[in-house]
Amino acid sequence: MNRQLIDSHIHLDMYEEADLRELLLELNPNHIKKVISVSNHLQSAKKNLALAKNDPRIRPTFGFHPEQPLPTDSEVAQLLQFIQDNQHYMIAIGEVGLPYYLRESHPEMQIEPYIELLEIFVQQTVKLNKPIILHAVYDDAPIVCDLLEKYTVTKAHFHWFKGDQRTIERMKQNNYYISVTPDVLYEQEIQALVKSYPIEQMMVETDGPWPFEGDFKGKMTHPKMMHQSIAKIAQLKNLELGDTYQTIYENTCRFYGISGWL
Numbered sequence: 001m002n003r004q005l006i007d008s009h010i011h012l013d014m015y016e017e018a019d020l021r022e023l024l025l026e027l028n029p030n031h032i033k034k035v036i037s038v039s040n041h042l043q044s045a046k047k048n049l050a051l052a053k054n055d056p057r058i059r060p061t062f063g064f065h066p067e068q069p070l071p072t073d074s075e076v077a078q079l080l081q082f083i084q085d086n087q088h089y090m091i092a093i094g095e096v097g098l099p100y101y102l103r104e105s106h107p108e109m110q111i112e113p114y115i116e117l118l119e120i121f122v123q124q125t126v127k128l129n130k131p132i133i134l135h136a137v138y139d140d141a142p143i144v145c146d147l148l149e150k151y152t153v154t155k156a157h158f159h160w161f162k163g164d165q166r167t168i169e170r171m172k173q174n175n176y177y178i179s180v181t182p183d184v185l186y187e188q189e190i191q192a193l194v195k196s197y198p199i200e201q202m203m204v205e206t207d208g209p210w211p212f213e214g215d216f217k218g219k220m221t222h223p224k225m226m227h228q229s230i231a232k233i234a235q236l237k238n239l240e241l242g243d244t245y246q247t248i249y250e251n252t253c254r255f256y257g258i259s260g261w262l
Helices: 017-025 042-054 073-085 100-105 112-128 140-150 165-173 188-196 223-237 241-256
Strands: 005-010 032-037 058-062 092-097 132-135 156-159 177-180 202-204
Touching (some): 005 202, 058 073, 092 156, 140 165, 202 223
Parallel strands (some): 092 132, 156 177, 177 202
């Protein structure tokens, strides 16, 4: 059985140097063919670009994570220029979206400036013909779907998605992709999403170095954890394990235009 995997969403630039060296050394023995390293801001994007130039298994994305204070106009302009200058290295725009969790702790925050910033990134994904990686959960997801539909964006990847059934059906109809984290082993909400979402629109991720619970409690988040995710997905969807590996690997290759299909 071919057990190849791609981590469709990881923050390599956020790992400690020793942990990052260990992780990269262990990719090949654990059948991890590629990792898609997403960026939080300009400095994050610069580090991910440097990592990718030194290791062809790393594919970088450039964007501004929404769960932080808004950038200045100058910072946005610098990031957009960086994206323009390095678009041939960039596999996607991301991570971008709306600040759901930040607004939970700061209810006085206005969401409109974040929507305006996201619209700029949606425009970039159309202009550069790149996929977009989205942080958009619960009540924010329909707003993001509105923007994607406004610009007829089809290559949209909702990472670690949570939301209502109506939004899930809308995403399925629009052929948007989701990615499943290792918490599928113990979170009923994620298990229910996996059961309802088409396997043909599914990828796996770690969102490392974000930590997990259950079997992973106290462990450094590592792409090898996705093997347990795949086994759980196969169980939840009543699919053969080998077919699940193959489908999810091919989905990720196809979505991101990565060569090396099975």
